[in-house]
Structures are given as structure tokens and as C-alpha cells.
Amino acid sequence: MSQNHNINRRDFIKATTACVGGLIGVMIGIPAIAYLLLPSLRKVEDDSIVDLGPLENHPVDVPTRFEFTRTRVNGWERTAVNYGLYVVRKSEREVQVFSDICTHLGCRVTWHPEIQHYVSPCHDGHFDILGKNISGPPPRPLDEFATKIENGNLFVLLPLFKRSA
Numbered sequence: 001m002s003q004n005h006n007i008n009r010r011d012f013i014k015a016t017t018a019c020v021g022g023l024i025g026v027m028i029g030i031p032a033i034a035y036l037l038l039p040s041l042r043k044v045e046d047d048s049i050v051d052l053g054p055l056e057n058h059p060v061d062v063p064t065r066f067e068f069t070r071t072r073v074n075g076w077e078r079t080a081v082n083y084g085l086y087v088v089r090k091s092e093r094e095v096q097v098f099s100d101i102c103t104h105l106g107c108r109v110t111w112h113p114e115i116q117h118y119v120s121p122c123h124d125g126h127f128d129i130l131g132k133n134i135s136g137p138p139p140r141p142l143d144e145f146a147t148k149i150e151n152g153n154l155f156v157l158l159p160l161f162k163r164s165a
Contacts, residue, residue: 037136039076042164047149050083051095054156063129065100070158084108085145086118087154088129097145097156098131106140118142 029122050068057066063086072078086102100108109118109127117134118127125136133139145156 045127048158050156050158052087052156055149056152058087058154060089060091063088063113085156086111093149094156095147095149096130097147099143099145101143102138103133103140103142109142110111
């Protein structure tokens with residue numbers, strides 16, 4: 001008792017077209033989905049430590065300006081953040097690092113050695129050598145970076161932390 005299955009030409013073409021179309025769809029679809037989803041699943045590397053170079057490059061009791069840019073890629077988003085800071089070396093092994101952003105309106109402060117102050121061009125805010133606000137409208141001291149010294153090199157840790165008055 002054998003059954004004879006006859007398939008007509010139209011049904012064969014339909015089945016073949018569906019199989020070939022499905023195979024093409026899978027071959028294109030899987031790489032396309034991987035291309036779209038994998039960047040968001042990648043592990044973000046920790047780049048929170050910045051090397052400021054040898055400690056002897058920063059003189060004692062003289063604020064030294066330093067700038068750097070950090071670019072971070074998160075999936076499809078690329079973000080670049082510019083940092084400006086002042087390194088104040090208080091002794092051979094004691095260092096403080098301050099942001100150059102005024103805590104009032106976010107303007108960049110500059111060190112004025114003739115008056116021994118950081119001065120903000122926005123509303124004339126003044127900060128002493130250790131970043132404490134001494135006149136003008138700034139509500140609190142300059143923000144500070146945590147530091148560490150290894151093998152004679154100075155490192156700052158991101159992000160900075162906000163100091164209270």
C-alpha cells in the first residue's frame with residue numbers, strides 16, 4: 001500500500017520560493033540585527049583614571065593648569081567631555097586638584113598670580129589658592145578631583161566631587 005503524492009508545478013514553485021526567500025531573509029536578518037544590537041551590549045571600559053605626569057612637573061604652591069578631553073562611546077552615542085583643572089602641590093607628597101569651572105555660572109576660572117586668586121569672569125567671583133570662595137556670588141568652593149600618586153606620577157580620578165562651603 002504505497003501512496004503516491006503528486007505535487008503540481010505551482011505548489012512546487014511556491015514551496016521553493018518560500019524556502020529560498022526565508023533562507024535569504026535569515027541570512028540578511030541575523031547580521032543586521034547583530035549590527036544594530038551589539039554596540040549597546042558591549043562592555044564600557046573604565047577610563048576613570050587620568051595620568052597628569054610626574055609630580056615634579058607641578059611646582060609647590062603654584063597652581064598648574066592642565067586640560068584633557070575624554071571621549072566615551074556608549075552604543076551608538078559618542079560623547080566628548082573637556083576637562084580643565086588646576087594642580088596645587090602643597091608639599092612634596094600633598095596635592096589637590098581643582099576644577100576650573102566656577103560654581104556660580106559654570107564659567108572657566110583663571111589663576112591670577114598677582115592677586116593669588118582664581119577669578120571667574122562671570123560676576124567677578126574669586127577663589128583662594130585652595131579653591132575656597134572668598135568673594136562674589138559663587139555659592140561654594142571649586143569642585144575637586146580625588147588624586148593618587150604612584151611611582152612618582154600624579155593621577156586624578158573621575159568624576160570630580162562637589163565640595164560644600
